[in-house]
Amino acid sequence: MSETIFLLPHKIIGVAVIWNDQEQILIDRRRAGGAMGGLWEFPGGKIEPGETIEECIQREIYEELGIEIAVGEHLITIDHTYTELRVTLTVHHCRHLSGVPQAIECDEIRWVSLAELENFAFPKANVEIIAALKQGVGARG
Ligand SMILES: Nc1nc2c([nH]c(=O)n2[C@H]2C[C@H](O)[C@@H](COP(=O)(O)OP(=O)(O)OP(=O)(O)O)O2)c(=O)[nH]1
Numbered sequence: 001m002s003e004t005i006f007l008l009p010h011k012i013i014g015v016a017v018i019w020n021d022q023e024q025i026l027i028d029r030r031r032a033g034g035a036m037g038g039l040w041e042f043p044g045g046k047i048e049p050g051e052t053i054e055e056c057i058q059r060e061i062y063e064e065l066g067i068e069i070a071v072g073e074h075l076i077t078i079d080h081t082y083t084e085l086r087v088t089l090t091v092h093h094c095r096h097l098s099g100v101p102q103a104i105e106c107d108e109i110r111w112v113s114l115a116e117l118e119n120f121a122f123p124k125a126n127v128e129i130i131a132a133l134k135q136g137v138g139a140r141g
């Protein structure tokens with residue numbers, strides 16, 4: 001890896017692994033046509049100035065899905081360099097509190113079990129997140 005990675009845009013992203021009472025996780029499908037379009041992800045988005053990562057996650061989840069969550073334990077932080085951007089994904093376990101998730105800013109949403117995650121195509125950076133989840137790293141939100 002050369003110094004050219006420092007010329008890439010860098011996005012700092014708060015990411016939520018949202019659990020429901022059936023021990024399912026909420027995933028969403030990125031909009032077709034956009035960056036990484038059609039791939040599935042854990043919901044989340046860019047941190048805003050003055051915000052903690054926990055506040056960012058809570059806000060993004062309300063904006064993107066219209067639900068209330070409790071942000072819990074940190075799971076993992078991933079630094080990943082794609083061809084055209086660098087991302088830092090700070091992932092927390094979260095607990096669904098209220099509201100029915102709506103696909104406000106994505107094409108589709110689904111509750112899935114940990115075992116079912118492998119049936120969905122995720123961005124490259126998610127390989128490590130899913131591995132951490134399977135290893136049971138961190139406590140649940
Ligand atoms: N939310 C989320 N983003 C992920 C995951 N895996 C992964 O590589 N990413 C990447 C895709 C995007 O480059 C970036 C998230 O940025 P985004 O563009 O969706 O952020 P945002 O919702 O704040 O959107 P914007 O303000 O930039 O339009 O992180 C994941 O599991 N969840």
Ligand SMILES: [Mg+2]
Pocket residue numbers: 043044045046064
């Ligand atoms: Mg987003």
